[in-house]
Amino acid sequence: MEKTRVANITSDLIDAVHEICIKHAVTHSEYRAAINFISHAIDSGERSLLFDAFLEANVVASDPTKISGTTSQVLGPFYLPDMPFIKDGVLARKNEPGERLRVFGKVLNTKSEPIGGVELDFWQADAQGRYSHFDGGATPEENLRGKVESNGTGDFFLETVKPAQYTIPDSGPTGLLLKEMGRHPWRPAHLHVIARHPDYSTLTTQIYFEGDEYLESDAVRAASTDLAFPLTYEGEQASVSFNLVLQACR
Ligand SMILES: [Fe+2]
Numbered sequence: 644m645e646k647t648r649v650a651n652i653t654s655d656l657i658d659a660v661h662e663i664c665i666k667h668a669v670t671h672s673e674y675r676a677a678i679n680f681i682s683h684a685i686d687s688g689e690r691s692l693l694f695d696a697f698l699e700a701n702v703v704a705s706d707p708t709k710i711s712g713t714t715s716q717v718l719g720p721f722y723l724p725d726m727p728f729i730k731d732g733v734l735a736r737k738n739e740p741g742e743r744l745r746v747f748g749k750v751l752n753t754k755s756e757p758i759g760g761v762e763l764d765f766w767q768a769d770a771q772g773r774y775s776h777f778d779g780g781a782t783p784e785e786n787l788r789g790k791v792e793s794n795g796t797g798d799f800f801l802e803t804v805k806p807a808q809y810t811i812p813d814s815g816p817t818g819l820l821l822k823e824m825g826r827h828p829w830r831p832a833h834l835h836v837i838a839r840h841p842d843y844s845t846l847t848t849q850i851y852f853e854g855d856e857y858l859e860s861d862a863v864r865a866a867s868t869d870l871a872f873p874l875t876y877e878g879e880q881a882s883v884s885f886n887l888v889l890q891a892c893r
Contacts (some may be wrong), residue, residue, distance in 0.1 A: 722837075732791050734788075741807075748887060749796075753889075762790055765791070773809070843892060849870060850885055
């Protein structure tokens with residue numbers, strides 16, 4: 644009987660662990676310590692953080708269903724579903740602290756034709772690197788989260804503030820492991836977006852800014868330079884422009 648996909652992947656995973664154990668002469672007490680570490684991280688509420696920080700980017704990169712269009716990125720742990728559509732692209736409150744940022748985007752297919760009616764579900768950190776709902780109630784639940792739709796020429800617009808670079812939570816087990824590995828906990832500044840349209844594969848990605856010092860050493864190893872766009876200035880008004888390219892459903 645042919646093995647199931649789960650069985651095949653699990654067998655390869657066990658073989659890979661076997662090779663690593665031999666290579667590093669892993670002891671039984673180290674094995675127990677590793678199991679205890681993972682259990683402790685999960686008990687500390689870091690299940691998503693631990694696996695997303697170290698493994699999610701690998702799976703995003705290996706997914707064979709994504710063969711063209713804008714590079715996919717990790718969803719990460721700070722997404723909240725069911726956020727409302729925002730009016731006139733105003734994502735940031737008038738009194739939201741930070742540098743105002745205008746976002747000009749266009750949604751295209753792989754033939755460079757515009758796509759209208761695409762739902763663009765945005766979320767981002769604030770100017771202090773905090774996400775609403777995960778900031779202990781410091782900001783309203785829907786702060787810097789919301790949806791817009793591309794128009795007939797594929798264009799969309801957002802009025803927001805520039806998100807800050809931030810550290811992934813680094814005071815618990817995941818942060819300790821990062822430190823042990825000699826890695827810092829910083830992520831480059833970014834906007835998250837999910838693009839949805841019934842005729843196209845859903846795209847989950849992030850938009851970065853050219854020149855960010857953490858682009859090459861992102862703590863979760865997600866950032867991709869092809870998703871880094873220049874900030875341009877008209878007087879003191881900052882803007883960023885980019886295209887999102889969607890892959891048609893197969
Ligand atoms: Fe993020």
